[in-house]
Amino acid sequence: MALLQVEGIKKSFGKTQVLKDISFSLEKGEVLAIIGSSGSGKTTLLRCLNFLETPNSGKISVNNTVLFDGDTKNNMTDSQIRKNRLHFGLVFQSFNLFPQYTAIENVMLAPKLHNKKLKNGANYKGLTKPGEIKALIREEALALLDKVGLSDKIDSYPCNLSGGQQQRVAIARALALNPDVLCFDEPTSALDPELTGEVLNVIRGLKSSDSTMIVVTHEIEFARDVADKIIFMSDGVIEEEGTPEEVIGNPRSPRTQAFLSRFNG
Amino acid sequence: MEEFLSVTGQLFTGFGENCFIFAITLLAALPLGLVVSLGSMSKFKPLKWLTKTFVWIIRGTPLMLQLFVVFYIPPLASQGGFAFDRMQAALIAFIINYAAYFSEIYRGGIESIPKGQYEAGYVLGMKRSQIFFNVVLLQVIKRITAPIGNEIITLVKDTSLASVIAIPEILMNAKDFSMVGLIWPLFYSALFFLAFCGILTLLFSFIEKKLDFYKG
Numbered sequence: 001m002a003l004l005q006v007e008g009i010k011k012s013f014g015k016t017q018v019l020k021d022i023s024f025s026l027e028k029g030e031v032l033a034i035i036g037s038s039g040s041g042k043t044t045l046l047r048c049l050n051f052l053e054t055p056n057s058g059k060i061s062v063n064n065t066v067l068f069d070g071d072t073k074n075n076m077t078d079s080q081i082r083k084n085r086l087h088f089g090l091v092f093q094s095f096n097l098f099p100q101y102t103a104i105e106n107v108m109l110a111p112k113l114h115n116k117k118l119k120n121g122a123n124y125k126g127l128t129k130p131g132e133i134k135a136l137i138r139e140e141a142l143a144l145l146d147k148v149g150l151s152d153k154i155d156s157y158p159c160n161l162s163g164g165q166q167q168r169v170a171i172a173r174a175l176a177l178n179p180d181v182l183c184f185d186e187p188t189s190a191l192d193p194e195l196t197g198e199v200l201n202v203i204r205g206l207k208s209s210d211s212t213m214i215v216v217t218h219e220i221e222f223a224r225d226v227a228d229k230i231i232f233m234s235d236g237v238i239e240e241e242g243t244p245e246e247v248i249g250n251p252r253s254p255r256t257q258a259f260l261s262r263f264n265g
Numbered sequence: 266m267e268e269f270l271s272v273t274g275q276l277f278t279g280f281g282e283n284c285f286i287f288a289i290t291l292l293a294a295l296p297l298g299l300v301v302s303l304g305s306m307s308k309f310k311p312l313k314w315l316t317k318t319f320v321w322i323i324r325g326t327p328l329m330l331q332l333f334v335v336f337y338i339p340p341l342a343s344q345g346g347f348a349f350d351r352m353q354a355a356l357i358a359f360i361i362n363y364a365a366y367f368s369e370i371y372r373g374g375i376e377s378i379p380k381g382q383y384e385a386g387y388v389l390g391m392k393r394s395q396i397f398f399n400v401v402l403l404q405v406i407k408r409i410t411a412p413i414g415n416e417i418i419t420l421v422k423d424t425s426l427a428s429v430i431a432i433p434e435i436l437m438n439a440k441d442f443s444m445v446g447l448i449w450p451l452f453y454s455a456l457f458f459l460a461f462c463g464i465l466t467l468l469f470s471f472i473e474k475k476l477d478f479y480k481g
Binding site for chain 1 (some may be wrong): 375379381382384385387390391392393395399400403404407415478479480481
């Protein structure tokens with residue numbers, strides 16, 4: 001059974017239907033790249049997965065647990081939604097780091113808040129003492145910043161980091177909560193061309209048997225290179241789906257062909 | 266010399282009233298303004314429009330008139346049955362007036378925080394209140410320090426308006442001296458305001474420097 005199962009997601013804003021019946025599934029450790037022109041619904045799909053938008057109908061399940069069901073969406077409590085969100089991480093196009101916190105504080109904030117009031121008997125990875133938990137959270141944050149190549153910038157504020165560095169902090173921040181599926185929403189679109197490489201390399205480096213990722217991107221070469229599976233979206237539907245060789249190498253749909261021809265010049 | 270000392274004493278006594286009104290107004294209006302701003306940003310339309318109308322009326326009429334209304338209307342309406350004393354009336358008028366102005370500054374500050382900050386908090390599983398206190402609040406404070414400082418400095422001088430309902434504040438005392446031929450106490454009283462506002466200016470530039478550790 002797939003790690004992530006998305007069935008029949010529909011989403012409209014007013015009269016505009018942005019997502020028309022989206023279904024796909026993703027295995028653990030797979031990287032899915034979603035490509036398509038602006039306005040095709042890629043970002044909305046990611047926002048639905050992260051519960052920033054509520055789909056009108058459809059079903060989202062992770063590890064065979066239904067997290068969202070269009071039929072019962074009105075019964076979801078805030079705390080349920082918050083819990084569901086933790087299955088997903090999201091890296092934004094515009095980073096959205098918290099400007100008043102240093103790099104490491106950005107990474108540590110959410111884990112610290114989630115473990116602030118441990119109820120009796122609860123523990124954080126076997127620890128129950130606040131001091132030890134805090135030390136462990138910091139250790140993990142350091143390891144994550146090291147992973148994204150920023151161990152020399154841990155105490156820098158976002159305003160003193162380049163766009164590429166900020167986005168790498170944002171990736172570490174999202175990883176700190178160990179999401180089942182890490183989503184990237186055009187992670188390099190707000191960056192100068194010379195900075196996109198460092199961010200793409202970090203994402204490439206995250207690829208492993210137990211990290212499952214969805215990357216919405218305009219970097220076709222990157223998608224071909226890193227993804228196990230590609231979805232081409234157009235007008236709110238999945239126009240074509242398959243391996244990079246299939247979708248990028250030999251696209252069948254005329255729309256995919258037209259879209260890709262713009263990249264191949 | 267004796268005259269100078271007695272004038273100084275009188276003006277100090279009067280300035281005490283100004284400082285009292287200033288302090289109580291700030292203590293009450295700063296938090297009350299936050300409540301009003303939440304009302305004006307409410308998604309519940311009737312509350313939103315009620316609050317907006319309130320702010321419009323308070324900002325759209327002179328503070329002097331509001332002082333008259335709070336002091337004179339209750340006894341007139343109750344035919345002498347109920348009245349605030351002068352200081353109570355002054356405090357009520359000042360607090361309501363300044364809460365309305367503060368609320369608009371807060372609203373501007375809160376609405377200027379990009380949506381992405383909230384969304385970043387949400388996807389990290391934070392509660393609304395956690396986002397407000399841990400992410401948004403300090404950014405709002407940084408953004409509103411200058412306009413709030415401006416408003417607070419205006420309040421220092423506005424406290425003199427309390428003289429219209431015969432509160433013996435500093436300008437009223439200075440004016441009383443002019444009635445008996447002494448003009449200089451009026452100018453002397455300006456030094457009190459200048460000194461007070463000077464201290465506030467220093468205080469606010471200190472706060473701004475403290476919040477300067479990050480940009481954005």
